Amino acid sequence: MKKVGVAILGFGVVGNGTYRILKEHRELYQRTQEVDIVVESVLERNKERAISLGVEEDKVASSIAEVISNPDVNIVVECIGGIGAAREFVMAALHAGKTVVTSNKELVCKYSHELERAAKRHNAGLYFEASCVGGVPIIRTLLDGVQANNITSMMGIINGTTNYILTKMTNGGASYSDALKEAQRLGYAEADPTADVEGFDAAYKLSILSSLAFHTKVPLGKVFREGISGVSQEDIQDGKRLGYVLKLLAVGKQSENGIEVRVNPTFIRKEHPLASVNDSFNAVYITGDAVGDVMLYGRGAGDLPTGSAIVSDIIYAATHSENKYSTFKNNAAAEKDTKFVSDFRSAYYIRLTVQDKSGVLAKISALFGKNNISIVEMIQTESGEDKATLVIITHETHELAVRNAVAKIDDTGVATVESVLRVVS
Numbered sequence: 001m002k003k004v005g006v007a008i009l010g011f012g013v014v015g016n017g018t019y020r021i022l023k024e025h026r027e028l029y030q031r032t033q034e035v036d037i038v039v040e041s042v043l044e045r046n047k048e049r050a051i052s053l054g055v056e057e058d059k060v061a062s063s064i065a066e067v068i069s070n071p072d073v074n075i076v077v078e079c080i081g082g083i084g085a086a087r088e089f090v091m092a093a094l095h096a097g098k099t100v101v102t103s104n105k106e107l108v109c110k111y112s113h114e115l116e117r118a119a120k121r122h123n124a125g126l127y128f129e130a131s132c133v134g135g136v137p138i139i140r141t142l143l144d145g146v147q148a149n150n151i152t153s154m155m156g157i158i159n160g161t162t163n164y165i166l167t168k169m170t171n172g173g174a175s176y177s178d179a180l181k182e183a184q185r186l187g188y189a190e191a192d193p194t195a196d197v198e199g200f201d202a203a204y205k206l207s208i209l210s211s212l213a214f215h216t217k218v219p220l221g222k223v224f225r226e227g228i229s230g231v232s233q234e235d236i237q238d239g240k241r242l243g244y245v246l247k248l249l250a251v252g253k254q255s256e257n258g259i260e261v262r263v264n265p266t267f268i269r270k271e272h273p274l275a276s277v278n279d280s281f282n283a284v285y286i287t288g289d290a291v292g293d294v295m296l297y298g299r300g301a302g303d304l305p306t307g308s309a310i311v312s313d314i315i316y317a318a319t320h321s322e323n324k325y326s327t328f329k330n331n332a333a334a335e336k337d338t339k340f341v342s343d344f345r346s347a348y349y350i351r352l353t354v355q356d357k358s359g360v361l362a363k364i365s366a367l368f369g370k371n372n373i374s375i376v377e378m379i380q381t382e383s384g385e386d387k388a389t390l391v392i393i394t395h396e397t398h399e400l401a402v403r404n405a406v407a408k409i410d411d412t413g414v415a416t417v418e419s420v421l422r423v424v425s
């Protein structure tokens, strides 16, 4: 039986999850895949931790040089994260002709061109299913399962931390800061939650996924990004009243106008399949010209879900003699002939505080009309002594038109803007 040796770099949550799956399922893979996958080496700064988690002492390496000079190691799994040591070690492994499996979205998003060039030059494989949406097999689906299609759109909840926070705010009535604290207590959010709550994590993933879906490089800088830290309980409750649920949506679209990629808090109708994706779960909803709609749902993070994606890549690499490379174009910048849409179209939710007196609505509708913004519905949700809260849902319109109108609201002298959010119409 073919024997394949694996080295795991980084023995944190994901490295350990990968190790456990490989150990526990070794016989299953022997039986079903006809391959014996053995962990030959673990590189972990805290050696005692690796040993206490069951790694034999003689398998704990002291340096990347020791790992890549080990002839029994065929596949190097990178679970370190970030773009410091991880980038250096992955490049060293590829240069040594070792196949690399990584869960590192930032590394793949920013350096895929460099990694892929090294992999091809040294006839090594490069696989990164675990970099996007943890255990949900979205990359294999894009590369293999729906490759017959021209993918026109992709909408996803691809960050579990923010989905947990928004779910607590929606269903439990929690404030943003209480929901964030709870996410930190449960280990979803980091002590510094910026990468998740400001949408960076989702933007890395969207850059990778839309590059694969649309067969061109979609650099991070082209992804419009807005996080959830400014979302208020008022917005969530007003949206709910109108039949919407707020999600941090990653949206990728491809049309004759170009590619549109954005991550922003977005209202979706409560009947939409993505509306019921709650807590820390993730989902991606793809539309292809032949297949129609396809939705994948599951855990986007965690030891075993992310380990599942890593081990699936290991098995793929171990059972295929030819390396399969992604469809990333091999350069850092966007292709010259790839058009990106910046003035994208969307429906909008706009919450205003207005003076509660006659003539106010006329002034606001006149301003919207002047900017070609058509209103679908408008409700007054609260009134104080002489103030009221007005919530407006628009038809699909241009982002720039909304920005222009919002910038001029103060000039009406009767209203101020509290929030502007996108709506999937």
Ligand code: HSE
Pocket: 105, 158, 159, 160, 161, 162, 188, 196, 201, 300, 301
């Ligand atoms: N922090 C991410 C999330 C998981 O909350 O979904 C890793 O990308």
